[in-house]
Amino acid sequence: MTNAVVDVHNLEKTYGKAGERPYTALKGLNFSVAEGEFVGIMGASGSGKTTLLNMLSTLDTPTNGDVIVNGHDVTKMRGNQLADFRAQEVGFIFQDFNLLESLTAEENIGLPLALKGTASRVMDQAIHQVAETLSITDLLKKYPAQLSGGQKQRVAAARAIVHQPAILMGDEPTGALDSTSARELLDLLTTINQEQQMSVLLVTHDPFSASFCQRILFIKDGQIGSELRRDDQDRRTFYQQILTELGTFSE
Amino acid sequence: MLTKLALAGVKNRRRDYLVLLAGLTMSAAIFYMFANLATNQAFIKANAVVQSASIVFGFGAVLLALITVVYIMYANSFLLSMRQHDYGLFMMLGAKRKRVGELVFLETLILGTVATVVGILLGILASKFLVGFLLDRLGLHLSHLVSFYLPAVLFTAVLYVGLFILASLFNLMRLMRTTVQNLLHADQQANQPKVRPVRQFIAGLLGLALVAVGYWAMAAIEQLKLTAIPLALVTITLGTYLIFHATVLAVIRGLRRTKWARKHLNGFLLGQLNFRVHDYTRMLTIVSLLFAMALGAITVGSGYHRQMPLVADSLGDYSVAIHNPNAQQKHWMGQLDLAHQATYTQKVVGQTTYYNAAELKRTPYQQQKYSNKTNATPKFYTESLAKFKKSGSQSMNFIVLNPNKLGDFKAPKIVSAAAFARLNGKTYTVTTLRVKHLANDLETLGKLSKSEQRRFPAPHDGSLVVGTYESYQMMNGVFGGLEFIGYFLGIAFLAMLASCLMFKILSGAPGDLRRYAMLNKIGVRRSLMRGGLAKEIGILFAIPGIMGIVDVLFGLQMFKPLMSAPMSPYLGIGTTFAIFIGLYVIYYLITLGLYLNLVMPSETLQD
Numbered sequence: 001m002t003n004a005v006v007d008v009h010n011l012e013k014t015y016g017k018a019g020e021r022p023y024t025a026l027k028g029l030n031f032s033v034a035e036g037e038f039v040g041i042m043g044a045s046g047s048g049k050t051t052l053l054n055m056l057s058t059l060d061t062p063t064n065g066d067v068i069v070n071g072h073d074v075t076k077m078r079g080n081q082l083a084d085f086r087a088q089e090v091g092f093i094f095q096d097f098n099l100l101e102s103l104t105a106e107e108n109i110g111l112p113l114a115l116k117g118t119a120s121r122v123m124d125q126a127i128h129q130v131a132e133t134l135s136i137t138d139l140l141k142k143y144p145a146q147l148s149g150g151q152k153q154r155v156a157a158a159r160a161i162v163h164q165p166a167i168l169m170g171d172e173p174t175g176a177l178d179s180t181s182a183r184e185l186l187d188l189l190t191t192i193n194q195e196q197q198m199s200v201l202l203v204t205h206d207p208f209s210a211s212f213c214q215r216i217l218f219i220k221d222g223q224i225g226s227e228l229r230r231d232d233q234d235r236r237t238f239y240q241q242i243l244t245e246l247g248t249f250s251e
Numbered sequence: 252m253l254t255k256l257a258l259a260g261v262k263n264r265r266r267d268y269l270v271l272l273a274g275l276t277m278s279a280a281i282f283y284m285f286a287n288l289a290t291n292q293a294f295i296k297a298n299a300v301v302q303s304a305s306i307v308f309g310f311g312a313v314l315l316a317l318i319t320v321v322y323i324m325y326a327n328s329f330l331l332s333m334r335q336h337d338y339g340l341f342m343m344l345g346a347k348r349k350r351v352g353e354l355v356f357l358e359t360l361i362l363g364t365v366a367t368v369v370g371i372l373l374g375i376l377a378s379k380f381l382v383g384f385l386l387d388r389l390g391l392h393l394s395h396l397v398s399f400y401l402p403a404v405l406f407t408a409v410l411y412v413g414l415f416i417l418a419s420l421f422n423l424m425r426l427m428r429t430t431v432q433n434l435l436h437a438d439q440q441a442n443q444p445k446v447r448p449v450r451q452f453i454a455g456l457l458g459l460a461l462v463a464v465g466y467w468a469m470a471a472i473e474q475l476k477l478t479a480i481p482l483a484l485v486t487i488t489l490g491t492y493l494i495f496h497a498t499v500l501a502v503i504r505g506l507r508r509t510k511w512a513r514k515h516l517n518g519f520l521l522g523q524l525n526f527r528v529h530d531y532t533r534m535l536t537i538v539s540l541l542f543a544m545a546l547g548a549i550t551v552g553s554g555y556h557r558q559m560p561l562v563a564d565s566l567g568d569y570s571v572a573i574h575n576p577n578a579q580q581k582h583w584m585g586q587l588d589l590a591h592q593a594t595y596t597q598k599v600v601g602q603t604t605y606y607n608a609a610e611l612k613r614t615p616y617q618q619q620k621y622s623n624k625t626n627a628t629p630k631f632y633t634e635s636l637a638k639f640k641k642s643g644s645q646s647m648n649f650i651v652l653n654p655n656k657l658g659d660f661k662a663p664k665i666v667s668a669a670a671f672a673r674l675n676g677k678t679y680t681v682t683t684l685r686v687k688h689l690a691n692d693l694e695t696l697g698k699l700s701k702s703e704q705r706r707f708p709a710p711h712d713g714s715l716v717v718g719t720y721e722s723y724q725m726m727n728g729v730f731g732g733l734e735f736i737g738y739f740l741g742i743a744f745l746a747m748l749a750s751c752l753m754f755k756i757l758s759g760a761p762g763d764l765r766r767y768a769m770l771n772k773i774g775v776r777r778s779l780m781r782g783g784l785a786k787e788i789g790i791l792f793a794i795p796g797i798m799g800i801v802d803v804l805f806g807l808q809m810f811k812p813l814m815s816a817p818m819s820p821y822l823g824i825g826t827t828f829a830i831f832i833g834l835y836v837i838y839y840l841i842t843l844g845l846y847l848n849l850v851m852p853s854e855t856l857q858d
């Protein structure tokens with residue numbers, strides 16, 4: 001595979017402080033994501049999806065193994081490097097939105113740019129461009145408390161991509177949304193992926209969300225159990241295929 | 252089961268509870284100490300110094316009680332902010348509202364009772380050591396100062412437990428009225444205060460006007476008498492509130508539109524402040540007043556004491572007067588840096604002390620010229636003998652020169668040398684000594700004064716003070732008492748204001764915990780987060796601090812009549828201010844440390 005944005009080798013994660021019974025959530029995981037790919041990671045609840053995403057985004061450190069994101073060896077980073085990596089290389093959408101309620105939507109979206117010290121005018125331009133892409137221009141002056149779940153998640157998505165990260169990661173971003181909003185968000189992610197060639201890594205346990213991906217990795221027992229490719233199938237067919245896979249997968 | 256769950260919740264937040272309990276305990280201890288001093292009749296009656304300051308004590312006690320009420324209010328809201336999520340969860344899990352209500356009530360009450368009991372014990376201990384130590388340092392020896400005084404214990408207990416019962420009821424009501432959803436997500440709701448520019452502008456102007464009235468009232472205390480204090484208290488409180496209400500928010504809004512706001516975490520900082528200041532306006536007002544009172548009390552108290560040497564040289568005609576000096580006393584006299592010395596022969600016949608006119612003609616008696624010029628060095632003058640017979644010889648300073656120290660006396664008489672020789676009575680000499688600067692010769696003067704008092708004791712109905720040295724000692728006692736009260740109240744106010752602020756700020760911690768976790772996730776450097784927090788809390792400390800200092804600068808006007816020239820309430824306030832601000836900064840750092848501990852996300856997800 002050429003030009004991998006994410007490259008994971010033998011990733012292991014064991015939880016548990018000294019004196020507690022250790023629990024190994026990830027047991028030697030291997031996979032990679034190519035530039036511009038839209039990859040889904042599926043697995044039952046507790047299978048280690050969030051753990052994996054935390055390792056990729058440097059929110060937590062692996063016990064063993066290598067994680068390379070956009071050419072950076074994440075496991076070797078320390079302190080400010082970690083923060084800067086998160087601020088510059090990845091965009092993140094969370095299940096619970098993670099918007100700062102003391103800031104307006106606009107200020108929330110601008111935050112990653114402000115952190116970089118971007119000039120005010122450039123910032124305005126970037127914010128308005130991304131707001132247009134996600135059709136949230138009329139929401140910019142509002143506070144999160146004044147937004148619906150779907151609107152919040154779109155603002156969060158705008159914040160995640162405004163600084164042009166190498167990869168956009170989402171941890172069950174549709175988890176707290178109703179089906180219409182979920183669908184809108186997934187369509188948006190697809191648009192972002194296709195129009196901006198941004199790599200997307202979507203973690204979900206929901207087959208419908210997964211059916212928007214090009215490739216799906218299934219986690220089981222702390223490892224990648226199997227893989228599905230959408231290729232030229234339409235979404236509905238792919239959805240059926242996922243359901244079938246899940247059926248056999250869980251047995 | 253529910254009790255078990257509640258206990259587990261408390262256990263999880265041990266540290267927060269410790270902070271809360273420590274604050275409440277300290278407040279109860281301070282209150283007990285003060286109540287002990289203010290209500291202990293035996294102690295008050297036995298000490299003239301305290302009696303004269305009893306108004307100050309009473310005023311202090313009322314203020315302290317008021318502040319305690321406010322303090323417990325904030326402590327309670329801190330408690331509620333810690334617990335409401337748990338309570339909400341219990342209800343969501345199906346616990347009956349009534350049952351949860353009982354739990355809330357009990358928890359508040361138990362916490363309050365523990366704090367009160369421990370606080371009173373601590374107060375008794377502190378009374379024994381701390382108060383004694385403070386008094387000692389100020390050179391005051393007050394009798395009948397006991398550390399355990401039952402009425403004070405009861406007073407403190409009733410006030411505190413009473414307040415906690417109120418607080419429990421308040422919590423109960425809050426809980427009964429709020430929906431489970433709101434309890435669970437209370438810290439996630441952002442109330443964006445509305446801005447009404449015209450109204451705010453008017454409010455700001457009104458606030459300024461009110462504060463101006465308050466400042467004027469304090470300066471005009473001589474005309475307004477006692478009404479000045481309540482007038483100033485009310486107008487300044489209201490005015491400060493209105494000013495904060497009008498300006499702080501407007502300034503933050505203004506800043507938010509600037510480019511500066513779009514760099515790093517500045518926007519977040521402003522957002523946070525915008526979000527909080529409204530909610531904080533009332534508290535900032537109270538804290539700024541407390542700050543002013545604490546600083547004012549300490550400044551005035553220590554100002555009196557510090558400035559005593561300034562007036563010491565203008566207290567009378569001579570520093571000490573020694574009868575029939577012996578060799579030791581003569582030796583001491585030699586050590587003084589004298590400005591003037593005179594020796595007169597006295598004959599005591601019955602109740603009358605006679606002086607020799609010839610002697611008084613040779614070395615006329617020097618009297619102090621009273622002036623009310625600021626910082627004037629005292630001037631001395633002499634009168635012709637004839638004039639002196641009529642006026643100077645009848646002044647208190649001259650009269651108390653008799654060896655009897657005013658006990659059983661008649662006005663002194665000055666007679667011709669011949670008549671003096673003829674008199675049949677006991678003969679003494681008296682040497683009056685005036686040093687250049689009292690403050691420089693205190694030690695030797697003390698020895699002289701003591702030996703004079705031993706050799707020629709004043710009878711029971713005699714004068715307590717002879718000469719400026721003894722006046723100085725007495726005033727030192729009175730002002731030392733004032734200083735003590737000043738320090739005591741000042742420290743008490745400071746302690747309470749700082750923990751009010753601390754509780755209020757710490758109440759915001761659960762919400763900030765999430766916010767900073769979010770910032771951490773989107774890649775904000777830890778140093779940036781720490782800096783942001785330091786700024787945010789720093790601003791919340793600085794606003795009332797600045798307002799408080801301004802209040803004090805104007806408020807000191809009130810003491811101008813009391814501290815007449817060459818004293819001035821403004822003299823040497825720099826050091827006092829510096830020490831006080833130093834203490835305040837320490838409180839800030841402690842709060843910041845606690846806050847960082849509470850809200851900074853750990854480096855990795857595992858802690």
Ligand SMILES: Nc1ncnc2c1ncn2[C@@H]1O[C@H](COP(=O)(O)OP(=O)(O)O)[C@@H](O)[C@H]1O
Pocket residue numbers: 015016023025043044045046047048049050051052856857
């Ligand atoms: N901080 C932690 N400490 C201990 N165990 C954890 C921690 N985080 C997750 N786990 C455990 O690791 C496993 C995987 O969790 P997670 O990655 O959150 O699963 P998923 O996101 O797929 O539902 C679970 O069994 C969970 O209990």
Ligand SMILES: [Mg+2]
Pocket residue numbers: 049050051
């Ligand atoms: Mg998960």
